[in-house]
Amino acid sequence: MIKIGYGAGHGYHTPGKRSPDGEREWSFNNKVARAFANELALYKGVITKRFDDPTGETDVPLIVRTNGANSWGADYYISFHHNALSGRWGTHTGVETYTFTYPSPQSVALANAIHPAVVKAYGLTNRGIKRANLHIVRETEMPSILIEGGFMDSTIDIVKLRNDEIIANVGKSVAQSLARFLGLSKVAESEQETPVSTPSRPPVNSLTPTPVPTPSEKPSQSSTKLAVDGYWGPATTRALQRHYGTTVDGIISGQPRNPSTVNIPSARFGSGGSQLIRAMQKDLGTTVDGFISYPSLMIRALQRRFGTTQDGFISKPSQLVKAMQRALNNGTF
Ligand SMILES: [Zn+2]
Incomplete structure (x- = not known):
């Protein structure tokens, strides 16, 4: 890598x-x-x-x-x-x-x-x-x-x-x-859509050694469409993190334990909040504290944006999360 x-x-x-x-x-x-x-x-x-x-x-x-x-x-x-x-x-x-x-x-x-x-x-x-x-x-x-x-x-x-x-x-x-x-190549799917011009490697001796990806390496998550299943798991979190430019680790860290967060498989309980949630709150114009509270104004704002029931709560599975997964797949989030 x-x-x-x-x-x-x-x-x-x-x-x-x-x-x-x-x-x-x-x-x-x-x-x-x-x-x-x-x-x-x-x-x-x-x-x-x-x-x-x-x-x-x-x-x-x-x-x-x-x-x-x-x-x-x-x-x-x-x-x-x-x-x-x-x-x-x-x-x-x-x-x-x-x-x-x-x-x-x-x-x-x-x-x-x-x-x-x-x-x-x-x-x-x-x-x-x-x-x-x-x-x-x-x-x-x-x-x-x-x-x-x-x-x-x-x-x-x-x-x-x-x-x-x-x-x-x-x-x-x-x-x-x-x-x-x-000399990178795109993951299989996109390769067909947008061919990259012939990759040219810089002269070997002018570069720090860089590992060459092997063909057997499994495609990065980014290429794979999310399953539209309504579960806010690590893959959905990773897609959101890529979208918002925060660290891509599939984890929503530092969350309070409440009826919403226990339904979010990628949430980790603790203090401090999450960078991703802060970025989402900023985007949605709600209080920026990094926490998914219960009920949550940020979740309500997302529900408003995606036209699902506005109860500020994440269920398992969740109609809102399905809508988010669809939008992330289509690039319309
Ligand atoms: Zn500057």
């Missing part, structure tokens, strides 16, 4: 880091990061882990991000950012990718493999691959790059950043160029 660490720069509330109209850099970064992970989930032999807070609530310190990626043993790291010049609208423009001031050859190879796809996906001026003494590319022990995708204070670039289709395509393109760089 090739391990890819990634993150959206900053946090939602980080001071500065916004367009002259108040749009948050993290929100742009987050959209690219999510599209990146969703696309990479279609490939086999690769696993991703995100090192910022996927809800945006906290700006995870850089040292925590790089220590996390190092101790996880990431093989590559990609940091998603958007640029700013003065914080006042101007016509400066373009996309740049950074490596450390003294980059490893593997970092340079990674930048070379990905930067052209980034330029193309934004459709903006190519400002080139640059070097800088930035924490995230300096302290990561694996090949790493930081992508600055256009200026938030540019009247030219902001048009692209405000276009969700373009910005999602950026994340997708980064994933596709990374997959080509690593």
Whole structure:
């Protein structure tokens, strides 16, 4: 398994880091990061882990991000950012990718493999691959790059950043160029739909050894359609975690024991709450505490969204969970 660490720069509330109209850099970064992970989930032999807070609530310190990626043993790291010049609208423009001031050859190879796809996906001026003494590319022990995708204070670039289709395509393109760089192939189903151009491996001696997935390896869960059975088990939780860009482990951690959570096979009882539930609550506009309470406003909001009975309760099986599974399968969640 090739391990890819990634993150959206900053946090939602980080001071500065916004367009002259108040749009948050993290929100742009987050959209690219999510599209990146969703696309990479279609490939086999690769696993991703995100090192910022996927809800945006906290700006995870850089040292925590790089220590996390190092101790996880990431093989590559990609940091998603958007640029700013003065914080006042101007016509400066373009996309740049950074490596450390003294980059490893593997970092340079990674930048070379990905930067052209980034330029193309934004459709903006190519400002080139640059070097800088930035924490995230300096302290990561694996090949790493930081992508600055256009200026938030540019009247030219902001048009692209405000276009969700373009910005999602950026994340997708980064994933596709990374997959080509690593010689990854898609899991069987999608392979037929979207043939990947001939995978080219980078020169062997310029890379850390990377395991090659064997044909017998079982396809990653992402390709498999969820059973629409109304049971909120690990597979459904994993699909939700991929959707929301939280750690994909199939577990809803830190939950109170109540009539709802005892019906959720992927729930673990304890304190602290779940990152996934926090992300869902944020998405649904209910109180963000990470807990599925009984009854739950978040569950009620989901029931409203999917048109099932609004009782704030998860039964086993559950009509709501069936509707969620259908939507996750169709990409309409
Ligand atoms: Zn930034």
